[in-house]
Amino acid sequence: MWRPAEDRVEGASHSSTALPVGLYEKALPAEWPWERRLAAAAEAGYDFVELCIDESDERLARLDWPAARAAELSRAIAESGVPLLSMCLSAHRKYSLGSSSPQVRERAQAIMRRAIALAIRLGVRIVQVAGYDVFYEPSDAGSAARYLDALRQAAEWAAQAGVMLALENVDVPLTESLSRCMALVRQVNSLWFQAYPDMANVAAAGYDPVAELAHCAGHIVAIHVKDSLPRTIRRVPFGAGIVPFAPVFRTLAGQGYRGPLVVEMWADTPGVSDPLQAAREARRFVAGLVEQTYS
Numbered sequence: 001m002w003r004p005a006e007d008r009v010e011g012a013s014h015s016s017t018a019l020p021v022g023l024y025e026k027a028l029p030a031e032w033p034w035e036r037r038l039a040a041a042a043e044a045g046y047d048f049v050e051l052c053i054d055e056s057d058e059r060l061a062r063l064d065w066p067a068a069r070a071a072e073l074s075r076a077i078a079e080s081g082v083p084l085l086s087m088c089l090s091a092h093r094k095y096s097l098g099s100s101s102p103q104v105r106e107r108a109q110a111i112m113r114r115a116i117a118l119a120i121r122l123g124v125r126i127v128q129v130a131g132y133d134v135f136y137e138p139s140d141a142g143s144a145a146r147y148l149d150a151l152r153q154a155a156e157w158a159a160q161a162g163v164m165l166a167l168e169n170v171d172v173p174l175t176e177s178l179s180r181c182m183a184l185v186r187q188v189n190s191l192w193f194q195a196y197p198d199m200a201n202v203a204a205a206g207y208d209p210v211a212e213l214a215h216c217a218g219h220i221v222a223i224h225v226k227d228s229l230p231r232t233i234r235r236v237p238f239g240a241g242i243v244p245f246a247p248v249f250r251t252l253a254g255q256g257y258r259g260p261l262v263v264e265m266w267a268d269t270p271g272v273s274d275p276l277q278a279a280r281e282a283r284r285f286v287a288g289l290v291e292q293t294y295s
Contacts, residue, residue, distance in 0.1 A: 018290060018294070019258060019259070019260065019261050019290055019294070020047040020048060020085070020259075020260045020261070021045075021046055021047055021260070021261045021262075021263065021283065021286055021287075021290075022046055022047060022048040022049060022050050022085055022086060022260055022261070022262040022263070023041045023044065023046040023048075023049050023050065023262070023263050023265075023279055023283075024049075024050045024052065024088065024224075024262055024263060024264040024265060024266075025037070025049055025050060025051055025052045025088075026052055026265075026266050026267060027263065027264075027265040027266065027267055027275060027278070027279050027282075028040055028041070028267055028275055028276065028279065029267045029275060030267070034072075034073050034076045035076045035079070035080070037049065038076055038077065038080035038082040039080055039082075040276050040279070041080075041082050041279070042080055042081065042082045043276070043280075044276060044279045044280040044283050045280065045283040045284075045287070046082070046263075046279070046283060047082070047085075047260075048082060048083045048084065048085035048086070048260070049082060049083075049084055049085075050084070050085070050086045050087065050088055050128075050262045050264075051084045051086070051087045051088070051122070051124060052087070052088045052090065053087060053088070053089050053090070053091050053111075053115055053118075054088075054090045054091055054093075055090065055091045055093055055094035055095065059091070060091055060111070062118065063111060063114035063115060063117075063118055064114070065118070065121075067121075070118070070121045070122060073122060074121070074122060074123070077122070077123070083123055084122050084123065084124050085124065085125055085126065085260060086124060086125065086126040086127070086128060086222055086260065086262060087115065087118075087119055087124045087126070087127045087128065088128045088130075089111070089112075089115050089127050089128055089129060089130065090130045091111050091115075092108055092111065092112075092129070092130050092132055093130055093132045093135045093136075093170075094135070094136065095107045095108040095111055096108055096132055096133065096134040096135060096136070096137070096143070096147075097109070097112070097132075097133070097146065097147050097150035097151070097154075098132075098133035098134050098139075098142075098143035098144060098145075098146040098147030098150065099134055099137065099143070099146070100134075100137065100142065100143065100146075105146065105150070108150065109150060109153070109154075112150075112154045112157065113157060115127055116154075116157050116158055116161050116163050117161075119161070119163045120161055120162075120163065124163070125163070125164060126163075126164045126165075126166055126196070126221055126222050126260070127158070127163055127164070127165050127166070128166050128167075128168050128196045128222070129151070129154070129165050129166065129167050129168065129193075129196075130168055130170050131167055131168055131169055131170045131172065131174060131175025131181060131184075132170055132172055132174075132175075133146070133147035133172065133174045133175075134147075134172075135172065139172060139173060139174060144174055147174070148184060148187055148188070151165075151167075151184060151188050151193065152187075152188050152190075154193070155188050155190035155192050155193040156190075158190075158192040158193065159190060159191070159192040163192070164192055164194065164221055165192055165193045165194070166193070166194045166195060166196035166221045166222060167181050167184060167185060167193070167194070167195055167196060168181075168196045168197070168198055168201075168224070169181045169197060169198055169201050169202060169205075170198075170201060171201065171204070171205065171231075171233060176201070176202075176205040176207075177202065177205065177207050177212055177215075178195065178197055178202060178207075178212040178213065178215045178216050179212060179215040181195055181197075181216070182195060182215045182216050182219065185216075185219060194219045194220070194221045195216040195219045195220050195221065196220070196221060196222050196223070196224065197212075197213065197216060197220060197223055197224070198223075198224035198226070198233075198264070199213075199223070199224070199225070199243055199245075199248050200224070200225075200226040200227055200228035200233055200236070200241065200243050200264075201224075201228065201233050203228050203241070203242050203243045203244075204228040204229065204230060204231055204232060204233045204242075205231075206230065209243065209244060209247075209248050210244065210247045210248060210251050213248070213251045213252070213255070214251075217255045218255070220252075220255075220257055220259060221259055221260075222259055222260045222261070222262060223252070223257075223259070223260070223261050223262065224262050224264045225261050225262065225263050225264065225286055226238075226243075226263070226264040226265060227239065227240060227241030227242075227243050228241045228242060228243060229241050229242060230242065234266065235265075235266050235268075235269040235270065237269070237271075238281075238282060238285050239285075245289055246289065246292065246293070249289045249290065249292070249293040249294075250293050252293070253293045253294050261286060261290075263279070263282045263283065263286060265278065265279065265282060
């Protein structure tokens with residue numbers, strides 16, 4: 001059962017200001033069964049795991065799980081005590097909500113509806129919406145308008161389900177900055193559609209993460225924590241990139257942010273021979289940042 005976050009790693013603070021810290025599913029090997037994955041996350045000190053629904057057939061198939069299969073995962077969650085608090089819904093990079101193809105848009109909307117339904121089944125509270133109007137086709141005013149219309153519809157579905165949607169800034173012009181993401185959040189104008197900043201994506205796009213955070217104060221429901229390099233947003237080890245972690249966390253604390261943090265990392269990162277140990281070290285890294293800025 002989920003509880004307010006406690007730092008479960010050696011030397012970490014147990015103050016009431018500790019934030020819940022989750023682990024991105026892909027940080028652990030894909031071939032591990034859910035029982036082992038959830039147990040490993042707990043062992044490494046995490047409070048929850050972020051489920052991923054990407055554009056691969058294997059993960060998209062989760063949207064059509066029969067009730068019995070979803071119940072199996074629910075039992076694993078109950079037995080481990082580690083919930084799936086959030087979902088990274090990145091399948092819309094391929095099946096784009098703003099596509100010029102009616103068939104692609106129909107598939108994209110079906111993915112959104114089924115993701116919200118799966119969130120209800122599994123107890124997921126936050127569905128992260130990737131900010132791709134389109135990715136594999138040209139972006140223009142039409143794709144942006146279609147994307148906005150689809151987000152408004154998705155917010156209605158989310159409101160009816162009681163599931164929070166949150167927009168992530170990604171590597172396309174429409175949403176590469178938090179200020180641009182917040183323009184969409186304000187146009188959707190729903191309590192059930194908010195912001196899910198990724199500071200590494202902000203920095204990789206050439207923006208100042210601290211300055212960008214000011215645009216979404218009061219609208220942040222979760223934060224992705226990872227490092228990056230210019231135009232490189234994946235598989236950069238913590239401390240090897242350009243993200244100014246200490247100022248970012250001071251800014252979050254100053255804004256009164258008390259929501260989830262999700263460590264985003266990949267088991268197949270070059271040089272990583274032990275993904276569980278890498279996840280454990282990342283948890284300690286984040287624990288140090290929280291203790292320094294929230295204590």
